[in-house]
Amino acid sequence: MTTLTTAPRPAGSRVAGLGHYQPPTVVTNADIIARGVETSDEWIQSRVGIAERRFAMDETMLDMAEAASSKALANSGIAATDIDLVILATCTSEQQVPGGAATLASRLGIAAPGAYDLNAACAGFVYGLTSASNAIIAGQARNVLVVGSEKLTDYVDLFDRSTGIIFADGAGAAVVTVSDSARIGPVVWGSDGDNADAIVTDPVSVTLRQEGQTVFRWATSTMGGVAARACAAAGIEPSDLAGFVPHQANLRIIDLVAKRLGAANAVVARDIVTSGNTSSASIPLALSKMLERGEIGSGTPVLLVGFGAGLTYAAQVILAP
Amino acid sequence: MASTEEILAGLAEILNEVADVAPEDVSVEKSFTDDLDVDSLSMVEVAMAAEEKFGVKIPDEELPKLKTVGDAVSYIESNPS
Numbered sequence A: 001m002t003t004l005t006t007a008p009r010p011a012g013s014r015v016a017g018l019g020h021y022q023p024p025t026v027v028t029n030a031d032i033i034a035r036g037v038e039t040s041d042e043w044i045q046s047r048v049g050i051a052e053r054r055f056a057m058d059e060t061m062l063d064m065a066e067a068a069s070s071k072a073l074a075n076s077g078i079a080a081t082d083i084d085l086v087i088l089a090t091c092t093s094e095q096q097v098p099g100g101a102a103t104l105a106s107r108l109g110i111a112a113p114g115a116y117d118l119n120a121a122c123a124g125f126v127y128g129l130t131s132a133s134n135a136i137i138a139g140q141a142r143n144v145l146v147v148g149s150e151k152l153t154d155y156v157d158l159f160d161r162s163t164g165i166i167f168a169d170g171a172g173a174a175v176v177t178v179s180d181s182a183r184i185g186p187v188v189w190g191s192d193g194d195n196a197d198a199i200v201t202d203p204v205s206v207t208l209r210q211e212g213q214t215v216f217r218w219a220t221s222t223m224g225g226v227a228a229r230a231c232a233a234a235g236i237e238p239s240d241l242a243g244f245v246p247h248q249a250n251l252r253i254i255d256l257v258a259k260r261l262g263a264a265n266a267v268v269a270r271d272i273v274t275s276g277n278t279s280s281a282s283i284p285l286a287l288s289k290m291l292e293r294g295e296i297g298s299g300t301p302v303l304l305v306g307f308g309a310g311l312t313y314a315a316q317v318i319l320a321p
Numbered sequence B: 001m002a003s004t005e006e007i008l009a010g011l012a013e014i015l016n017e018v019a020d021v022a023p024e025d026v027s028v029e030k031s032f033t034d035d036l037d038v039d040s041l042s043m044v045e046v047a048m049a050a051e052e053k054f055g056v057k058i059p060d061e062e063l064p065k066l067k068t069v070g071d072a073v074s075y076i077e078s079n080p081s
């Protein structure tokens, strides 16, 4: 019988560096009200936890992806020319065809990498990180660029009170590379297609709508358990975590999941307060800023939990770069 | 099947845990939003905790109809597990 040769496999994978980009235009709750949306600062802050967010006025989704990627490459110390796989997690591509990953690579001066887009909505970055790590561990890539970039304002009706106050624009990126030990833990992922219609783009208007309470109930009742399983899969206790970065969907969800998990020593990401919900960008955006501020020590465990439309979820422990 | 008093006491416990409501403030005529300051998202939490405690199903569509503590007590009584 013929057997095929497989690629040599490294001992593990690691995140080498992160970077982020946010558009300069700040939109406060007062700005939203000034546009004529029937809401209040008090309501938005108490139900969702957002004080302000960023809207991309001139940047495209790919522009933001490029800016975040350049910073991630610089922080990783890995040259663009050494990247051999590019994964772009987004659900707000401006075009259906082609996907954005190859164009992004070309703009960054990465020659002929494997390149694909990935749509797992707000869980997209963690799906991308897992895919990157798996490609490395299987010997199929050595240096992978993973990006979450979203221009949600292209898909949001500002006057829809359930989405217009929440969603925003931004990008975050990570460079993942080979490692002599495992520094990216196993993923715990899954989906709930029975609730596919809880977050959808309307087929006619192509704007997002969501059943807020269904999503709230699902996230608060299941993500604590998913987070705990990801810790167990990586062989650590929640109390060992130095950082906890859940998807920045709603501050009430973040606080409840953090409480259920009981990560007593972790800095919990609360980037939603000034960034809004940027879907697949929210986790790398929040994590990149926490690292920049020195809130998480190099080599300490950080738990990432993505969840959103699909419904999909993915959670994973990494050691901070 | 829990008695009305047991359901009321159970709800008071849940409301205290979820929204810091003092147990002595909880009585059947109280409105969740107007009297007890329990907002729509805390109501989702109350519903989830009540489902667990009393073995009932409280779908999201039912929540807006449960305006008072008494509404919740009768819902739980008339939808036994």
Ligand SMILES: CC(C)(COP(=O)(O)OP(=O)(O)OC[C@H]1O[C@@H](n2cnc3c(N)ncnc32)[C@H](O)[C@@H]1OP(=O)(O)O)[C@@H](O)C(=O)NCCC(=O)NCCS
Binding pocket: A038, A039, A040, A043, A044, A047, A048, A122, A161, A162, A163, A165, A199, A210, A211, A212, A213, A215, A216, A249, A250, A253, A277, A307, A308, A309, B040, B041
């Ligand atoms: C979207 C969300 C903030 C809405 O909150 P909610 O409490 O479910 O909102 P409801 O539609 O039930 O409305 C509750 C009340 O607030 C009011 N309201 C709704 N949106 C409002 C807004 N933007 N501003 C002010 N008031 C608002 C409603 O009119 C209603 O008032 P009433 O009780 O007097 O009729 C909340 O459900 C949520 O964040 N869910 C999670 C969604 C999520 O995380 N999605 C992203 C996943 S990736």
